Amino acid sequence: MNSIKDIALKAKVSTGTVDRVIHNRPGVSEKTKKKILKIIKESNYTVNTVASLLASKKTYTIATLLPKTKESSDFWETPKQGIEKAFIEIKDLGFKIKIFEFDQFNSDSYVSAFKEMVNSEPNAVLIAPTFKMETLKNISLLEDKEIPYVFINTETEGLNNISFIGQKSKQAGFLAGKLLNWVLPKKSEVLIVEIRKNISNYTAINNRIEGFKDFFQHSEKAINIKRISIHNIEDQETINLQLKEYLNQHPTIKGIFVPSSKVSIIAKSIIDIKREDLELGGFDSISENIKYLKNGIVDFLISQKAEQQGYDGIKLLFNYLINKKAPVKNYYLPIEIVLKENVDYL
Amino acid sequence: MNSIKDIALKAKVSTGTVDRVIHNRPGVSEKTKKKILKIIKESNYTVNTVASLLASKKTYTIATLLPKTKESSDFWETPKQGIEKAFIEIKDLGFKIKIFEFDQFNSDSYVSAFKEMVNSEPNAVLIAPTFKMETLKNISLLEDKEIPYVFINTETEGLNNISFIGQKSKQAGFLAGKLLNWVLPKKSEVLIVEIRKNISNYTAINNRIEGFKDFFQHSEKAINIKRISIHNIEDQETINLQLKEYLNQHPTIKGIFVPSSKVSIIAKSIIDIKREDLELGGFDSISENIKYLKNGIVDFLISQKAEQQGYDGIKLLFNYLINKKAPVKNYYLPIEIVLKENVDYL
DNA sequence: ACACCTTTCGTGTACGAACACGAAATTACA
DNA sequence: TGTAATTTCGTGTTCGTACACGAAAGGTGT
Numbered sequence: 001m002n003s004i005k006d007i008a009l010k011a012k013v014s015t016g017t018v019d020r021v022i023h024n025r026p027g028v029s030e031k032t033k034k035k036i037l038k039i040i041k042e043s044n045y046t047v048n049t050v051a052s053l054l055a056s057k058k059t060y061t062i063a064t065l066l067p068k069t070k071e072s073s074d075f076w077e078t079p080k081q082g083i084e085k086a087f088i089e090i091k092d093l094g095f096k097i098k099i100f101e102f103d104q105f106n107s108d109s110y111v112s113a114f115k116e117m118v119n120s121e122p123n124a125v126l127i128a129p130t131f132k133m134e135t136l137k138n139i140s141l142l143e144d145k146e147i148p149y150v151f152i153n154t155e156t157e158g159l160n161n162i163s164f165i166g167q168k169s170k171q172a173g174f175l176a177g178k179l180l181n182w183v184l185p186k187k188s189e190v191l192i193v194e195i196r197k198n199i200s201n202y203t204a205i206n207n208r209i210e211g212f213k214d215f216f217q218h219s220e221k222a223i224n225i226k227r228i229s230i231h232n233i234e235d236q237e238t239i240n241l242q243l244k245e246y247l248n249q250h251p252t253i254k255g256i257f258v259p260s261s262k263v264s265i266i267a268k269s270i271i272d273i274k275r276e277d278l279e280l281g282g283f284d285s286i287s288e289n290i291k292y293l294k295n296g297i298v299d300f301l302i303s304q305k306a307e308q309q310g311y312d313g314i315k316l317l318f319n320y321l322i323n324k325k326a327p328v329k330n331y332y333l334p335i336e337i338v339l340k341e342n343v344d345y346l
Numbered sequence: 347m348n349s350i351k352d353i354a355l356k357a358k359v360s361t362g363t364v365d366r367v368i369h370n371r372p373g374v375s376e377k378t379k380k381k382i383l384k385i386i387k388e389s390n391y392t393v394n395t396v397a398s399l400l401a402s403k404k405t406y407t408i409a410t411l412l413p414k415t416k417e418s419s420d421f422w423e424t425p426k427q428g429i430e431k432a433f434i435e436i437k438d439l440g441f442k443i444k445i446f447e448f449d450q451f452n453s454d455s456y457v458s459a460f461k462e463m464v465n466s467e468p469n470a471v472l473i474a475p476t477f478k479m480e481t482l483k484n485i486s487l488l489e490d491k492e493i494p495y496v497f498i499n500t501e502t503e504g505l506n507n508i509s510f511i512g513q514k515s516k517q518a519g520f521l522a523g524k525l526l527n528w529v530l531p532k533k534s535e536v537l538i539v540e541i542r543k544n545i546s547n548y549t550a551i552n553n554r555i556e557g558f559k560d561f562f563q564h565s566e567k568a569i570n571i572k573r574i575s576i577h578n579i580e581d582q583e584t585i586n587l588q589l590k591e592y593l594n595q596h597p598t599i600k601g602i603f604v605p606s607s608k609v610s611i612i613a614k615s616i617i618d619i620k621r622e623d624l625e626l627g628g629f630d631s632i633s634e635n636i637k638y639l640k641n642g643i644v645d646f647l648i649s650q651k652a653e654q655q656g657y658d659g660i661k662l663l664f665n666y667l668i669n670k671k672a673p674v675k676n677y678y679l680p681i682e683i684v685l686k687e688n689v690d691y692l
Numbered sequence: 693a694c695a696c697c698t699t700t701c702g703t704g705t706a707c708g709a710a711c712a713c714g715a716a717a718t719t720a721c722a
Numbered sequence: 723t724g725t726a727a728t729t730t731c732g733t734g735t736t737c738g739t740a741c742a743c744g745a746a747a748g749g750t751g752t
Contacts, residue, residue, distance in 0.1 A: 003708055014732040019710065027730060049438040050396045051708035054737050058710095092395045168691055175687040182528045335688040341521040342681040345514055349738055360702040365740065375700060397738035400707050404740095 002045040010043070011036045022047060049093075049322065059094040060321050062314060063122035065113060067104035067130065073287045075261050075306065076104075076128075079152065082310025083126070090318050097314070098122060107131045114138050118145065124317045125149045126310075129156045132203060150317060152309045154204060155330075162320060165313050165331045167304045172335045173208030173259065176281055177215025179300045179337065180255050181223065183279045188254035189224040190216075191246070195262040196231045208259040208283070226250060233265055236272070244273040258282035263301070267292035285338045285346065293340055303336040303346070348391040356389070357382045368393060395439075395668060405440040406667050408660060409468035411459060413450035413476065419633045421607050421652065422450075422474075425498065428656025429472070436664050443660070444468060453477045460484050464491065470663045471495045472656075475502045478549060496663060498655045500550060501676075508666060511659050511677045513650045518681045519554030519605065522627055523561025525646045525683065526601050527569070529625045534600035536562075537592070538573040541608040554605040554629070572596060579611055582618070590619040604628035609647070613638035631684045631692065639686055649682040649692070 004022070008015045013032060020028045021036045028036075064083060067076045087097050098120055102113040110131045117125060118141045125142065129135040129151050139159055142149050150163045180190060192209055209227075216223045228246055230239055243266070247253055256278055258266050263282025267289075270278055276297060282289065285303045292298040316327050338346065350368070354361045359378060366374045367382045374382075410429060413422045433443045444466055448459040456477045463471060464487045471488065475481040475497050485505055488495050496509045526536060538555055555573075562569045574592055576585055589612070593599055602624055604612050609628025613635075616624055622643060628635065631649045638644040662673050684692065 004710095005708075015709080016711080016733075017731055020731080023710085025711095029730065032730085048708055051400055051737090052710075054396055054400060054707095054739095055709040056711080057737055171687065171691060175685065178685065178687050332691050334682070335691045336680070337683040337685070337688070339521065339524065339683070341517065341524050342683070345517060345678050345681045347738095351738075361739080362703075362741080363701055366701085369740080371741090373700060378700080394738055397707090398740075400709095400737090401739040402741085403707055 002043050003048070004045075007036065007039055007043065007045055010039050053093050053322075057094070059096060060123040060318075061096045061098055061120075062317050062321075063098045063100060063117045063120060063125045064314075065100045065102065065117050065125065065127045067128060068101040075284055075286055078286070078306035079128070079310035079313075082307035082312070083314050084310075085307075086311045086314035086318070090314070093318075093322075095318060104130055107134050110134050111138060115141065118142060118147070121145070122147060124321055126313045126317060127151055128153050130154055132156055135159075148317070148320060150313055152313045153304070153306075156203075161329075163316055163327045163329055163331050165309050165316065166333060167204075167335055168332050169204040169207035170211035170214070172283075172302050172304075173211025173213075174215045175211075175335055175337070176208065176257055176259075176283075176300075176302055177212045177219075179302075180257055180279060180281050181215065181219060183299050184223070184255045187252070189226060189250060189252045190255040190257060191250070191253045192225060192227040192257050192259065193243075193266055194227070194229045195233055195258065195260055195265065196229050205259045212257055212259065224252075226253065230265075233262065236265070236268060239265065240269050240272045243269050244275075247273075247275060247278075253278075255279040255281075260284075261286055261289065263298060264288040264292055267297040270297055285343065290338075290343055293338065293343055296340065299339075301338040301343075303338050305333040305336060308333055347394075348389050349394070350391075353382065353385055353389065353391055356385050399439050399668075403440075405442060406469040406664075407442045407444055407466075408663050408667075409444045409446060409463045409466060409471045410660075411446045411448065411463050411471065411473045413474065414447040421630055421632055424632070424652035425474070425656035425659075428653035428658075429660050430656075431653075432657045432660035432664070436660070439664075439668075441664060450476055453480050456480050457484060461487065464488060464493070467491070468493060470667055472659045472663060473497055474499050476500055478502055481505075494663070494666060496659055498659045499650070499652075502549075507675075509662055509673045509675055509677050511655050511662065512679060513550075513681055514678045515550040515553035516557035516560070518629075518648050518650070519557025519559075520561045521557075521681055521683070522554065522603055522605075522629075522646075522648055523558045523565075525648075526603055526625060526627050527561065527565060529645050530569070530601045533598070535570040535572060535596060535598045536601040536603060537596070537599045538571060538603050538605065539589075539612055540573070540575045541579055541604065541606055541611065542575050542577045551605045558603055558605065570598075572599065576611075579608065582611070582614060585611065586615050586618045589615050590621075593619075593621060593624075599624075601625040601627075606630075607632055607635065609644060610634040610638055613643040616643055631689065636684075636689055639684065639689055642686065645685075647684040647689075649684050651679040651682060654679055 004015050004018050008018045011018065013036065017028055017032065018036055021033050066079065069076045083097065100113045100117040103109040111134050125147060127149055135156055143160065148162050150165060151161045152165045155164050155166060213225060216225060230242065232238060256266060261284035263280065267280060270276060270280065280298050281300045282298060283302050285301050289298060289301055293301055319325055320327060350361050350364050354364045357364065363374055363378065364382055367379050412425065415422045429443065446459045446463040449455040457480050471493060473495055481502055489506065494508050496511060497507045499512045501510050501512060559571060562571060576588065578584060602612060607630035609626065613626060616622060616626065626644050627646045628644060629648050631647050635644060635647055639647055665671055666673060
């Protein structure tokens with residue numbers, strides 16, 4: 001392998017001089033600089049990242065700002081696993097990760113965690129910007145300190161994030177339309193059930209609904225779409241009643257679309273009110289949902305590849321800090337279809 | 347961070363002794379060894395891979411043995427991209443990759459490339475064992491030299507490969523059955539079209555067919571399944587005739603399943619003989635197939651995540667060589683459903 | 693008590709790159 | 723020409739680990 005020593009030898013200068021040229025630091029005459037650069041190119045030498053990182057005892061800290069999780073089946077557990085996996089790969093290269101968390105139903109806690117994170121002076125940050133307004137209001141704290149940031153999961157436009165990693169929500173909704181359409185008998189109506197607890201992530205959910213409707217508008221069999229909203233997700237009884245009544249009033253409804261990860265709640269309801277004939281689709285392959293996918297109540301799930309969001313997010317920041325290579329602005333992850341038949345192989 | 351020096355200090359020995367304990371080398375008394383191990387555990391110290399790799403100027407060579415590719419749209423291009431990506435990540439850690447190739451329709455070339463590969467004395471190898479017999483016959487060459495090997499893409503049982511990375515073919519066929527069933531009208535027949543050029547990979551293809559049939563055997567609407575074989579893939583005219591005639595004789599056939607990546611050939615045929623009403627499904631999201639997916643001739647593809655096969659394969663060997671950590675024997679990759687609606691987001 | 697061997701462990705150097713330090717070369721100006 | 727200021731660049735140390743070498747301690751036999 002080609003080392004800085006070889007280059008120095010060939011150029012008849014010391015390693016120090018080569019080092020200065022490589023890092024574009026002053027103290028080298030134009031002439032020697034040119035000569036060295038030429039030799040570097042000819043012997044196509046590249047700096048050995050490993051040795052470099054070892055020598056410059058620089059350590060980088062990446063901060064993450066994600067919703068707190070209570071149970072292990074929580075959606076946000078999954079990106080965290082991806083973050084952990086990425087961390088293991090890069091910790092020996094002098095990288096640290098500092099975790100900041102907030103209550104996803106409380107915007108104040110988001111803001112205070114955000115500020116705390118900024119004050120810890122990380123080299124880069126990974127944010128799940130579930131609160132749009134609060135993000136817009138506070139993003140300057142990061143920009144003033146020139147801390148690069150990437151967003152995951154929630155697309156927030158018009159900001160200088162170096163990248164967004166997540167799903168194209170509208171297209172995901174569109175796909176959900178196609179899938180539900182496949183499994184539905186002709187001349188049915190479909191029902192969109194919104195679970196309103198999760199107000200924080202409304203952008204993605206609205207985009208999914210928009211895409212979903214879009215599909216049926218351009219489909220030959222113009223299926224009619226209804227929409228209801230459910231609020232108190234703790235109270236299964238009320239949900240059952242509300243759903244049962246609505247379905248009785250609209251007997252042509254043969255399929256339900258839940259544009260969020262809360263599809264398991266509706267699945268439970270469907271069993272309770274004995275309407276297993278309904279087709280049901282939703283989002284996110286979390287364990288609670290997979291249970292109902294496997295027993296056939298849920299027909300399909302669309303996965304957002306949550307683990308990869310975390311993993312790729314950290315890896316991307318790692319590459320950015322090491323090579324200063326700017327990634328693509330919109331890093332869309334696969335819109336993955338999860339069925340009973342492939343759920344065990346993900 | 348915790349370094350070997352800190353451990354030595356705490357144990358009141360030199361770094362050399364700690365080093366001996368870590369690498370389980372002789373020359374340390376039972377007593378000191380225990381003491382050091384205890385301290386290591388207590389301060390949860392782990393060796394710094396970076397420094398370790400730097401110091402032991404060991405360089406590892408991983409050899410790959412894959413089919414040669416002619417066009418950039420070839421299936422085998424994709425795993426190669428994954429290998430390249432993995433290589434970039436690990437080259438600074440002293441890893442080299444040596445590529446060996448063979449003609450996938452010529453078993454002799456496989457054997458000779460195999461031998462050449464073994465003679466290059468790599469530290470580990472990644473093989474696409476498309477020729478089963480020849481693999482069985484020659485695998486001892488690797489085992490005699492104690493060179494660890496992983497298989498990708500083609501599952502070959504009964505050998506001491508440290509891992510297989512690829513798809514559960516039978517389950518993938520099963521899923522294909524489900525998808526075709528979804529899009530088919532009731533009381534149709536389906537046709538399996540085998541493309542017999544690719545004899546080399548027959549295990550996977552047979553498994554897919556088996557899984558596919560399985561699905562329909564256990565489905566309520568017991569759909570009848572026919573099967574034909576096509577040989578000379580260069581001659582589109584003959585294929586068109588053969589297909590047209592067969593379909594005329596069996597007018598209830600409404601869907602076609604191609605258990606290989608050659609589905610684009612049938613798609614072309616379908617257009618030529620004006621039978622766009624047929625539903626069509628196949629394997630692998632290579633560019634040729636995607637074209638027909640997008641214009642609606644192909645209804646679905648099942649992707650084997652070919653790039654990931656290469657990437658994960660190399661990464662797995664990397665981890666194995668570094669940490670001697672044995673991976674899972676069967677590393678099944680996602681069985682991914684690719685539709686017109688999500689093909690742009692993979 | 694002496695020579696000799698074995699076990700145990702400490703020291704020193706190397707890996708490739710980063711960077712502080714200061715030596716040497718060049719230029720500026722009186 | 724002498725002196726100071728400035729530019730240019732080589733040396734030495736450091737990062738955390740690996741490993742060769744050999745010193746010290748302990749044991750055995752005569």
